[in-house]
Amino acid sequence: MIKTITDLVKGAIGGEPIVMPAERPEYGHYFTNIAFLTAKEARQNPREVAEEAVKKIKELSPEGFFEKVEIAGPGFINFTLSQETLAGELKKILKEGDKYGREEKNNPQKIQVEFISANPTGPLTFGNGRGGPFGDVLANIFAYLGDDVTKEYYVNDAGGQVLKLGKSVLKEDGAEYKGEYIEDLRKIIDANKKEAKEAGEEAVKEVLSWLKKTVSENMGIDMDVWFSEKSLYENGTVDMVIDKLKEKGLIYEREGALWFKSTEYGDDKDRVVVKSDGEKTYFAGDMAYLWNKFAERKFNKVINIWGADHHGDVARVKGAFEALDLNGDFEILLLQFVRLLKEGKEMKMSKRKGVYVTVDEVIEEIGRDAYRFLLLMYSPDSHIDFDMNVAKEKSMENPVYYAQYAGVRAGNIIKKADEAGIAISSNIKELNTPEDLALMFEILRFKDVIRMAGEQMKPEMLARYSLDLSKKFHAFYDKERIVGEESNIAGQRLSLVKASYQIFKNLFGILGVSLPEKM
RNA sequence: GCCCCGAUAGUUCAACGGAUAGAACAACUCCCUUCUAAGGAGUAAAUGAGGGUUCGAUUCCUUCUCGGGGUACCA
Numbered sequence: 001m002i003k004t005i006t007d008l009v010k011g012a013i014g015g016e017p018i019v020m021p022a023e024r025p026e027y028g029h030y031f032t033n034i035a036f037l038t039a040k041e042a043r044q045n046p047r048e049v050a051e052e053a054v055k056k057i058k059e060l061s062p063e064g065f066f067e068k069v070e071i072a073g074p075g076f077i078n079f080t081l082s083q084e085t086l087a088g089e090l091k092k093i094l095k096e097g098d099k100y101g102r103e104e105k106n107n108p109q110k111i112q113v114e115f116i117s118a119n120p121t122g123p124l125t126f127g128n129g130r131g132g133p134f135g136d137v138l139a140n141i142f143a144y145l146g147d148d149v150t151k152e153y154y155v156n157d158a159g160g161q162v163l164k165l166g167k168s169v170l171k172e173d174g175a176e177y178k179g180e181y182i183e184d185l186r187k188i189i190d191a192n193k194k195e196a197k198e199a200g201e202e203a204v205k206e207v208l209s210w211l212k213k214t215v216s217e218n219m220g221i222d223m224d225v226w227f228s229e230k231s232l233y234e235n236g237t238v239d240m241v242i243d244k245l246k247e248k249g250l251i252y253e254r255e256g257a258l259w260f261k262s263t264e265y266g267d268d269k270d271r272v273v274v275k276s277d278g279e280k281t282y283f284a285g286d287m288a289y290l291w292n293k294f295a296e297r298k299f300n301k302v303i304n305i306w307g308a309d310h311h312g313d314v315a316r317v318k319g320a321f322e323a324l325d326l327n328g329d330f331e332i333l334l335l336q337f338v339r340l341l342k343e344g345k346e347m348k349m350s351k352r353k354g355v356y357v358t359v360d361e362v363i364e365e366i367g368r369d370a371y372r373f374l375l376l377m378y379s380p381d382s383h384i385d386f387d388m389n390v391a392k393e394k395s396m397e398n399p400v401y402y403a404q405y406a407g408v409r410a411g412n413i414i415k416k417a418d419e420a421g422i423a424i425s426s427n428i429k430e431l432n433t434p435e436d437l438a439l440m441f442e443i444l445r446f447k448d449v450i451r452m453a454g455e456q457m458k459p460e461m462l463a464r465y466s467l468d469l470s471k472k473f474h475a476f477y478d479k480e481r482i483v484g485e486e487s488n489i490a491g492q493r494l495s496l497v498k499a500s501y502q503i504f505k506n507l508f509g510i511l512g513v514s515l516p517e518k519m
Numbered sequence: 520g521c522c523c524c525g526a527u528a529g530u531u532c533a534a535c536g537g538a539u540a541g542a543a544c545a546a547c548u549c550c551c552u553u554c555u556a557a558g559g560a561g562u563a564a565a566u567g568a569g570g571g572u573u574c575g576a577u578u579c580c581u582u583c584u585c586g587g588g589g590u591a592c593c594a
Contacts, residue, residue: 336524
């Protein structure tokens with residue numbers, strides 16, 4: 001809807017108008033501030049510009065699309081949609097059902113979202129998990145908007161940590177990993193006749209199977225690709241990429257190691273690619289992986305989702321992207337730290353000491369829906385406090401239940417209305433209570449919110465929206481009735497409820513949160 | 520030291536440079552003979568400090584204060 005109005009305004013007055021949902025009912029449904037911007041450039045009075053714009057918008061807009069377009073305050077233009085427009089959208093929701101809001105693009109982008117990617121040296125810890133729901137939903141949003149999306153987990157099955165894991169399992173010198181799971185691995189791997197390297201490789205394989213289980217069964221994420229770092233060594237990509245950089249004079253030798261001149265790309269120091277003992281660093285694999293994504297698999301857009309503790313790596317990886325002359329859109333999103341609180345106290349974690357809480361444990365305690373929702377509802381820039389006590393609370397303290405309960409209520413009304421034999425009517429002329437209208441408008445925002453969440457790569461917008469929608473629905477539920485209403489109103493309201501239910505369904509589908517039948 | 524993120528109501532979080540800064544929880548008042556009260560209606564309550572840019576700043580720039588994270592030939 002915002003797009004339609006934006007296009008109209010653009011046609012009328014040009015520029016890059018921004019249309020936003022109105023904040024108060026008396027301001028109509030949407031507003032734009034374009035008159036201020038245009039007036040500034042042309043050195044005119046904003047109100048005069050607005051008057052001119054309103055006239056043209058009215059000419060250009062389809063008959064009956066708006067109920068009114070008016071100027072308010074110093075030059076805001078407020079739009080109120082007509083009842084027919086609202087009814088039309090409602091019909092569309094009911095007709096398109098699960099497909100409502102899904103876009104089809106003629107030339108979809110090939111997008112890769114890489115997330116979680118925790119090392120296969122132990123179970124997935126709570127701290128590693130924030131990227132899971134975030135990346136999953138971001139990818140779902142892109143897919144909903146019509147792009148071709150791959151969800152991917154980068155498995156660091158090469159490098160020093162594999163050997164360290166092996167040593168830890170065999171209890172040799174250099175054992176760094178601790179925790180119960182090491183004991184579990186020891187039982188599985190027949191330790192006696194193994195070298196540390198072999199034991200490490202077997203252990204990684206085992207741990208990887210745990211990770212896959214956690215990700216798919218507990219977190220509810222369908223990874224399309226589990227990409228092996230080792231494969232980049234085996235097929236020569238790593239060496240090839242290093243050679244390429246050597247040719248460009250971006251690699252030099254110092255103290256027996258090979259360094260990449262990342263300072264030429266804004267990094268604060270150059271980075272080692274091949275250590276003096278001949279081993280390649282993690283970063284070498286990273287560069288090869290980048291090459292693989294853009295040059296070989298031809299993604300147009302790659303989004304890496306990292307924990308904020310890796311922010312120091314951003315400059316070198318972006319530098320490598322440039323140095324390798326790769327084309328496409330490359331984004332690195334950083335997620336800030338999550339503190340886990342229990343009984344109001346912070347649970348400190350340390351993987352080295354073997355003190356940590358796993359994703360499995362948290363999900364077992366609070367359930368997948370609460371886990372996903374509570375991690376999703378915050379902006380990635382904010383450090384969040386994840387309170388186990390709130391998460392466990394099956395009450396209004398827990399936002400996920402608030403949203404689910406609204407969906408359940410919608411489902412119940414539909415069931416009861418069907419039992420009562422109420423005929424649906426999508427002519428909604430008589431729905432005009434504040435609660436009816438507020439709910440109707442909230443439903444309409446669905447498509448706008450998804451589009452914005454995709455453009456700004458902010459999945460939390462959808463979680464927030466689900467709470468807004470729920471609030472409107474609960475208020476509606478409390479105030480208005482269907483079963484027992486006079487049949488015209490009942491039928492019209494039923495169509496509103498069915499449309500709401502459909503929106504909850506589609507929305508929860510993207511969020512990966514279930515919509516139960518009862519609670 | 521340098522780099523990244525944050526600082527908004529008692530608490531946890533919103534606010535794409537716009538109109539009267541929103542929710543939820545906690546507190547206090549009300550509302551179940553009704554499609555589930557896991558709900559609704561209401562009251563009280565906030566932009567860390569100082570400069571600047573702008574018609575307009577929580578938002579942009581700048582200085583400072585306080586938190587969190589990073590600063591390896593580890594991953």
